Amino acid sequence: MNKTDRQLAILLELQRRGSLRAEDLAAVFETSVRTIYRDVQALSEAGVPIIGAPGQGYSLMEGYFLPPLHFTAEEAVTMLLGLDFVEQQFDPVYRASAQDSRKKIESILPEAVRREAARVRSGFKLLTSHAPADDPVRITLQQLRQAIQEERKVRFLYTKKLPEKDGNRQHLRDVTPYGLAFVNGSWSLLGFCDLRQELRHFRLDRMASLCLLEEKAVPPADFNLQAYRPDDNRHLSMTVRMAYDVAEHVKESRFYFIDTMAEQPDGLYVTLRFRQPEEVLPWVLGFGAKAVVIEPESFRERIRCEIKKMQLHY
Template identity: 60%
Template sequence: MKKTDRLLAIVLELQRKDVLRAEDLAAIFETSVRTIYRDIQALSESGVPIVGAPGIGYSLMEGYFLPPVSFNVEEAVALLIGTDFVEQKFDTEYGSKAQTSRRKIEAILPESIRREVSRVRTTIRLFAGGKEVDHREKNYLEKLRFAILEKQKVRFGYSKRMPEADGNRQSVRVVAPYGLVLMHGSWVLIGQCELRQQLRHFRLSRMDELTVLEDRFEHPVDFNLQDYKQIDDRHVYVRILAHPHIADKVKEAKNFYMETMEEHADGLHVLFRVRQPEELLQWILGWGADMVVLEPETLRKRVRAEVEKMLKCY
């Protein structure tokens, strides 16, 4: 990063956050603390009112704001593509705000930049992955955003793809919602489930009759959505053989449970890690005779039984 770009970025970081240490800034911009000291001095000499407190960090004097910032072509393209993504994947309110943001960004661009941005955008199309969020999911997304911000519990019917330990696939859940995550093209709610008495994940596409309750909850002080990582409870390994002529298609499929792939003389050997082998059953059957389960034996028998049931239909 050029020094002039870094100086502007430092001011923007200080404007976003109340206080930052030199070590924090050095980590953000991948440079040395000594360089940050020199940058702070250069900014101060240029008239930027930076206040430094030993042992605490740097901050901007209250009331100081940067004048409007201009964008180059690449920055403008990145912002406009970002509005495309929000419009596709977020709820109606954020989708409409994305449209107005796009118009405002385009309006403030100089004519020469606007023409170049338009030219570049004709060569790029954003496909956010998976199906677009449908009307019902967008409605649920908006309700859940409200419930998370207002710290109100929600209730909904939920359908699991695989049955729980009690054998049920459908249940009614009351959840303290902590956050929303877009995973593999699908929105997922993370929250404390009263039925299971633990933190759980819920796909919005599997919810039904979502209701925001009056009951409130306290957000746990030790939960940070940005740092949160789901506990990995996938301890069952499945090995399959994909015949050579479908190897490329299997690679492109990028199944969520795939761990490793190895080319062999007889085809592509793929290792999966799952909670239950049945999670892969429909996926394996979809490849027909071009895919063979090598292990575990229980899944081989399950596939065989399913094929026999299919034969009876024909």
């Protein structure tokens, strides 16, 4: 239990039991009496009216109390759905915490609210991946959380989707972790890469042989993960005309490299923005004759070459 949670628990314990000695609180929270003294002092400095009486212990000033939390059915459903997501997508530690939290929330809900929340929640379902407890990505996620909390650098073997300039897809990376992000169904690490000497994104499912280094690694003081927006380096573009019978499929695909879509009499015109042609060519070719590259001519020629290579197999 961290310091903040313990201090709140001390406050709740005093509210529930009236008066307790430091020794009693230390026994409840399995910590030292000195730690309890520091916690009580911190609560007092924060404005909580705690009274200390020799031989009797600590108590809250009469009339002071923490009001119980009251949740509407919609608020309860919001929290429970959030816990469903955590249970499905986080590592085993957070999965267990989500399960415990669900039990606690359900136990404090009034019976009427609990029934209504169950009724509302029955109309929702999160369809996400159900990886086993020992899934490599979840284990990697747990290790990276530890590295971020302990401010330690990490080392791992990273496999890129496309070869780099040296022709290799795999490189050993030493990274200062800044944070973790769940994007389009996948976890990614944001951190400073020693090899590239810049901020990079690394998908967890492409990492292997991850280990935490003893070297301390602290993100810049002015870095804010919540406010961070990556630079868009998709400097190449392609316009593709999609047949109308696949237009809805294209719209629903949410393909990352789609920039704009516009309906025209002869089809759906899609503009793709990307870094390398290899990022989008398989997607375009996957539609066969339903997709026609309009411009630029260099990419039309690239498609022609790919089709000729395909013909050699048939």
